[in-house]
Amino acid sequence: MAQGHVTGRVLMERAGRGVCDAVFEAWPDLTEQAGRACILCGPGNNGGDGYVVARLLCDRGWGVTVFALGDPRKLPPDARANHTQWAEMGQVRPIEEAQFDAETMPDLVVDALFGIGLTRALTAPLDRLAEQLAQVTAQGSGRVVAVDVPSGICADSGRALGAAVRADLTVTFHCFKPGHVLDGPERAHSSATVVKDIGLPKAPMTSIPGPAVALATAPAAEDLRKAGPAHKYTHGHAVVLSGPAGRTGAARLAARGALRIGAGLVTVAARADALPEVAAHQTAVMQRVVDDAADLKAFFGADTRANAFCAGPAMGGGAGARDMLAELLALKRPTVLDADALTLLSEDQSLRDALHGSCVLTPHQGEFARLFPDLAARYAAPPVSGPACSKLDVTLDAAVQTGSAILFKGAVTVIADPQGRAVVSPADDRTAWLATAGSGDVLAGFILGLMARGHAPFQAACHAVYLHCACARRFGPGLVAEDLPETLPEVFRALGV
Numbered sequence: 001m002a003q004g005h006v007t008g009r010v011l012m013e014r015a016g017r018g019v020c021d022a023v024f025e026a027w028p029d030l031t032e033q034a035g036r037a038c039i040l041c042g043p044g045n046n047g048g049d050g051y052v053v054a055r056l057l058c059d060r061g062w063g064v065t066v067f068a069l070g071d072p073r074k075l076p077p078d079a080r081a082n083h084t085q086w087a088e089m090g091q092v093r094p095i096e097e098a099q100f101d102a103e104t105m106p107d108l109v110v111d112a113l114f115g116i117g118l119t120r121a122l123t124a125p126l127d128r129l130a131e132q133l134a135q136v137t138a139q140g141s142g143r144v145v146a147v148d149v150p151s152g153i154c155a156d157s158g159r160a161l162g163a164a165v166r167a168d169l170t171v172t173f174h175c176f177k178p179g180h181v182l183d184g185p186e187r188a189h190s191s192a193t194v195v196k197d198i199g200l201p202k203a204p205m206t207s208i209p210g211p212a213v214a215l216a217t218a219p220a221a222e223d224l225r226k227a228g229p230a231h232k233y234t235h236g237h238a239v240v241l242s243g244p245a246g247r248t249g250a251a252r253l254a255a256r257g258a259l260r261i262g263a264g265l266v267t268v269a270a271r272a273d274a275l276p277e278v279a280a281h282q283t284a285v286m287q288r289v290v291d292d293a294a295d296l297k298a299f300f301g302a303d304t305r306a307n308a309f310c311a312g313p314a315m316g317g318g319a320g321a322r323d324m325l326a327e328l329l330a331l332k333r334p335t336v337l338d339a340d341a342l343t344l345l346s347e348d349q350s351l352r353d354a355l356h357g358s359c360v361l362t363p364h365q366g367e368f369a370r371l372f373p374d375l376a377a378r379y380a381a382p383p384v385s386g387p388a389c390s391k392l393d394v395t396l397d398a399a400v401q402t403g404s405a406i407l408f409k410g411a412v413t414v415i416a417d418p419q420g421r422a423v424v425s426p427a428d429d430r431t432a433w434l435a436t437a438g439s440g441d442v443l444a445g446f447i448l449g450l451m452a453r454g455h456a457p458f459q460a461a462c463h464a465v466y467l468h469c470a471c472a473r474r475f476g477p478g479l480v481a482e483d484l485p486e487t488l489p490e491v492f493r494a495l496g497v
């Protein structure tokens with residue numbers, strides 16, 4: 001397991017030390033007096049990390065019991081060396097003897113059964129142990145720390161391959177793996193995950209391994225700045241197609257988002273009967289009567305200054321909306337497709353065929369399933385072997401299928417483009433406040449505004465998701481959709497824009 005000039009043995013030592021450090025940082029009460037720990041060690045290098053943790057806790061005076069899966073003589077070399085070192089200090093008992101109940105539960109259980117090498121579901125007695133641990137910790141006894149990944153969870157996807165350890169804390173090394181940040185249809189298997197640096201090259205915590213996959217990062221301030229001798233058209237003209245009277249709120253939210261993110265001009269295009277409603281609520285946003293597809297073509301077909309469009313939020317269905325969408329796609333300009341536009345796309349193959357490389361589709365889970373039933377079924381099927389199908393995989397496939405950028409919303413959002421680039425935006429307690437009516441409409445407006453400003457579709461989508469989450473984090477609890485555009489100036493200032 002050598003990596004450059006650092007030996008695998010050194011990395012394993014650092015990994016074990018990282019686990020101990022993270023445990024005492026997370027639970028300072030455990031530093032007050034030496035406690036009791038139970039370490040579950042697997043047949044690979046994850047188990048090797050476990051033997052290091054056993055030794056380090058023992059050095060601190062802890063009472064340590066180690067249970068091992070399989071024959072330790074068959075461990076890979078670094079893990080075997082750490083097993084040998086531990087065997088001079090304490091016992092190793094077969095995993096079959098392990099069991100957990102509230103009376104005998106130690107202060108700390110270390111899950112070092114499997115890490116990134118898990119290939120299939122846990123079998124007896126491990127599935128039983130995972131279940132016992134979940135029951136005992138749910139009653140408030142003991143704490144479980146997972147080394148690298150909770151055992152039973154696929155590190156590539158975050159999916160449970162059957163039974164899985166439920167950890168209070170997961171300590172991973174060098175950088176997050178996709179499984180730490182993606183969510184699956186199953187419940188989360190770790191309450192918290194921390195990354196410990198083990199001295200490998202490349203800055204930790206900024207990327208996740210795999211082909212061109214990264215965590216969402218802040219846009220560079222200069223990418224968002226307005227400077228120099230510009231006029232409003234330099235920053236683009238964004239157009240939002242509105243729904244009918246009584247349903248214009250979604251388009252107005254998107255328009256406000258586009259304006260705040262810096263589009264030079266924003267127009268809401270609405271049917272004549274809906275226009276007074278739009279006008280009553282907007283000042284800086286312009287309005288234009290667009291009753292049908294012919295109007296759309298007449299007003300915007302030749303006017304190439306209208307350089308980005310958004311269709312879908314509360315737009316409605318039916319033949320009129322369908323024809324409008326067909327006309328819009330024929331313009332081949334940067335276009336965000338959300339909500340009702342996605343439903344129209346899922347019902348009409350000719351619309352789908354008209355998608356192009358300047359489109360961004362922003363489905364939530366239900367819309368994704370309507371648009372891509374095969375991919376959704378693959379994702380929903382309970383996985384039994386690794387690497388399991390992930391939200392990342394299906395978003396990348398959807399981007400290839402449509403030839404457009406796909407932004408798959410949810411607590412965790414994944415953005416992918418047809419060239420195979422992908423970005424994952426992780427969830428936290430603050431971004432959970434984005435689960436409020438209209439926040440998706442604002443996100444569509446953010447993407448629209450950035451595309452109007454000249455950002456390429458994939459980049460606009462990535463920046464918009466980051467800024468959307470940053471607004472939620474900055475505003476905090478109580479957030480409603482209207483707050484998102486109004487928080488953007490503060491977020492811009494914090495980024496140095």
Ligand SMILES: NC(=O)C1=CN([C@@H]2O[C@H](COP(=O)(O)OP(=O)(O)OC[C@H]3O[C@@H](n4cnc5c(N)ncnc54)[C@H](OP(=O)(O)O)[C@@H]3O)[C@@H](O)[C@H]2O)[C@@H](O)CC1
Pocket residue numbers: 001003011012013015042043044045046047048049076113114115116117118119120121122123147148149173198
């Ligand atoms: N990379 C690095 O730089 C560093 C890595 N480090 C550590 O190494 C860990 C990766 O180690 P690893 O590759 O040895 O894999 P690991 O997770 O121990 O499991 C493989 C073993 O499990 C077995 N097995 C799999 N599924 C099974 C099942 N359901 N039921 C039963 N058996 C099953 C599998 O057997 P097989 O599938 O071949 O039959 C094989 O024997 C990583 O997560 C981190 O903790 C750190 O030290 C820091 C530096």
Ligand SMILES: Nc1ncnc2c1ncn2[C@@H]1O[C@H](COP(=O)(O)OP(=O)(O)O)[C@@H](O)[C@H]1O
Pocket residue numbers: 339364409410411412413427431432433434435436437438439440441442443
């Ligand atoms: N736990 C969550 N569940 C659903 N959406 C969430 C969650 N956390 C954050 N979000 C974000 O909130 C937004 C909701 O958008 P959407 O589902 O289109 O709602 P709406 O149509 O009401 O605007 C998306 O950007 C999504 O990523």
Ligand SMILES: [K+]
Pocket residue numbers: 046111112113114115146147148149150151
């Ligand atoms: K583990």
